[in-house]
Amino acid sequence: MNLVITPYDPNDIPNEEEIPLPDPRFYEAVGGEEGFRKLIDDFYDRIVESDIAFFFPQEEEEIEKIKTHNGKYFAEISGGPKRYSEALGHVDQIKMHKPFSINEKHRDEWLGTWREVLEEHAKAIDPALVESYFRFLDQYSKLLVNRPRNARAFEDLAKA
Template identity: 55%
Template sequence: MALEISPVKKGEKVRFKNPGKRFYDAIGGEEGMRKLMYNFYDKIYESDIAHFFPQDEEEFQKVKEKNSKFFIQICGGPKIYEDEAKGMNLNEYMIRIHDDFSINEKARIEWLGTMREALDEVKDVDEEIKKEFWDYLDQFSKLTVNSFSDGSEYYASYTQAQEEKSAN
């Protein structure tokens, strides 16, 4: 099953569904999510977008842990990211965090391509379940792109996101 990357259109309404708990359970709960995320961020550290992340190893470890907590919670695991989000919807909070970075489509594609590599290394999860997680990443990541090839900037508002309730 191909994990495709769809294009971003500035200002478009983005429809996405939070990953179902099926992915969280299939990957092995908290431990499995951390393993996936740490592998992913180790790959990011060697990617063309490493400059977006702290170069100090201790600080980078904090980023890996913090972002792992986000993905654990967004995938239906325990609510361990609540303090970070300061009461905001997790997806809305994540959009605002990315406002501090100049993210273009090329950086998004690098991020998604690196995640695809990490997901490809997960062998014991059904492809359909991986695809549900991927669909969230592909669609939601569009809301973090804020710099465009025409030189313009555009910061997505959460109201452009249409979050659909997960059936899982």
């Protein structure tokens, strides 16, 4: 499987409506509810150990909530049940991510973490399905970068 992180270019941001959703067969291919939950568990377990851990709560209980809540979103976009939108309606993810100052390095780390998870758990799946999921994340994450790369990071300011 070929999971490509395309470079972030502030002058070439995709239109949200034009980003193709992942192939809806991805959810079942990865093992439905149980299989998908394993992906999500592994993703957030790695995130809290990653270079972007500072964005996320560290308490076990809070991470559990995030796994359950955010997992519904990622399952839904992959062809799973529409539990996220049933609970919340339409959520503007760009607005939702505004409180977090995300730069392109953070995006790389976030996508790199997903790539590790997929390479580990989705080895046996049709690569085209996995690639369609990753391509969505790669494109959509460009909309969530909201801070220039060379801006002083919050974590640096906190250290100063």
